[in-house]
Amino acid sequence: MSAAAAGPLAGKRILIAKPGLDGHDAGAKVIALALRDAGAEVIYTGLRKSPEFIVRVALDEDVAAVGLSILSGSHQELSREVLAGLRAAGAGDIPVFVGGTIPPQDRASLLEAGVRGVFTNDTPLAQMIDELARVLQ
């Protein structure tokens, strides 16, 4: 990934992760490409990572934000496990975002659990980047 790029997320290091067994990675890769275009340094985990692994990478790489991509319906469990893992490691301040197939009625409870933003495939990329830039200011 090229460093020192310009853009609203310049200088930000962001982890895009695929927790659980879901193999649909088109969305995660589109997001990774969009974040990179916006200047961020993106780390993409690849498929099938455990919440523990994702927390460890987030800490080791000292990321500014974590994006979880989940299309299997396991977003409630997996998001909470990552949030809990970060908190337990004293890194509860790293904002976590969730994207994927998230039923509208699940949005509120995810936000309540501590997720900072929920994006679905109809969220325009520009809107997502604005929101990230705002949170990561």
Place this chain on the structure above:
Amino acid sequence: MSARLKPGEAAAGVATPSGIAVPVVATRDLAGVPDLERPGVFPFTRGIFADGYRGRPWTIRQYSGFGSAEESNQRYRFLLEQGQTGLSVALDLPTQCGYDPDHAMARPEVGKVGVSLFSLSEMETLFEGIDLGAISTSFTINGTAAIIYAMYLAAADKQGVPRAQLTGTIQNDILKEYVARGTWIFPVRPSMRLIADSILYANEVTPRFNAISIAGAHVRDAGCTAVEEMAYTLANGLAYVDELLRRGGDVAKFARRLSFFFYVHMDLFEEACKFRAGRRLWAQLLHERHGVTDEKALQFRFGVVCGGSSLVAAQPYNNIVRVAIENLAAVLGGAQSIFTCAYDEAFQIPTEFSAEIALRTQQIVQHESGAAATVDPLGGSYYVEWLTDQMERGMREVMGEIDAYGGVVKAIEDGWLQRRIAVRAKEKKDATDSGERVVVGQNHYRREAQADSYGEVFRLDPAIAGRVLEKHAQLKRSRDAARAARALDALEAAAASDRENLMPLLVECCHAYATVGEMVERLKGCWGEFQEPVRL
């Protein structure tokens, strides 16, 4: 064969989703030589059967399955009572990825996107009261396809149904899993062996069963174009043919049981022509490359799914209309089996209500629309013949690029194909965000403060995972442990060498109630796991 589009003939900016410029009006000279082909005759542009759907209507095959085997069994019985003609089993991710439900990676996913089938005990429950000799069953299963196929044979044995009578399909297409769907387990080479084992075994034991369904659907839904979808799929198909030939298979025989699977998205004509072009191209490729002349072996048989990522959460009832148009495209393209997504699949597992509308859509197209009354009703249309030619040319070009890279296996192992698809997905997203690609109700014709109504909400019983875990523990207590251990040992020994077909050993493992997780662990011990190339 066809005249190239002349400058000025395309309205500015009007192109198919694959980027083919569309003429304002297609004329006879554009379509080239009038096509005198008949359906049922090589190269099958107009269809593989001379009488189209009159002799054999397409199979209405709705994909479903969730929770435990008991819940899915009830949904299947409901669908069969409503006139569905084939079953399509959705499996949960632990079963697809080869984990037992008590594995740490499996726990949150048990019963979520499909039914948990951790052992033969669950499959027996799944098909209770359903005669496997009278129904055709399709399994969307890849990484563990050989195991699930073995389990199906064991379930048939238990029901007393002769194996030779079984009809159905296992997807069993690992190559596209590495590219788009992600339920790979083993590295590419041993996976290809397992696929060849299952196909060659199926040719002998279940001659009416499709042991592979080479699928473009998932790369398409991930973002590539219709032309690329077909090209990548045929390239994978040729790779399987090569592997089967290497294993001593007879192409005239095994090619009869190769089947294909695609998505149908929203351009009616491009989708119909994709199938006309793909059918012709596959027959030509087998003929050109392998000298196949057997008509049955040259026939390109395929199933489709309508909907997927062409469905949106905004104004979700509009999806019913989209699926109906896609359903029509599939019929005009000559599909052998069709699955229509429910309108709420963009955001949840369908409810019984939405699933019924999806089923009725197919019945309306089949019995009311008239589209099935004659073979290839679009044949001879200047536009359709021209577009079919254009798409075939595009497919050959893309296949040429893969060949130039070094073949599809190398392209996948290196992550080259995966990267191409990611870039396409980004392009499609950008075109949607900008409004260049019109999605009614989402990026165009959206009401201010539009309150999207989602109708009934599907709720998966949260106690399901617990019940599945309990059944898993119960099975391990009650089965003949010594028989299971013997069967697993024999499997491992055979997997370690390349001399023996693994299918009979897998069937014995299933009969011994060894679990999917146990079988996969043994195979991983011999073969290792696929290392995903992550290239962005």
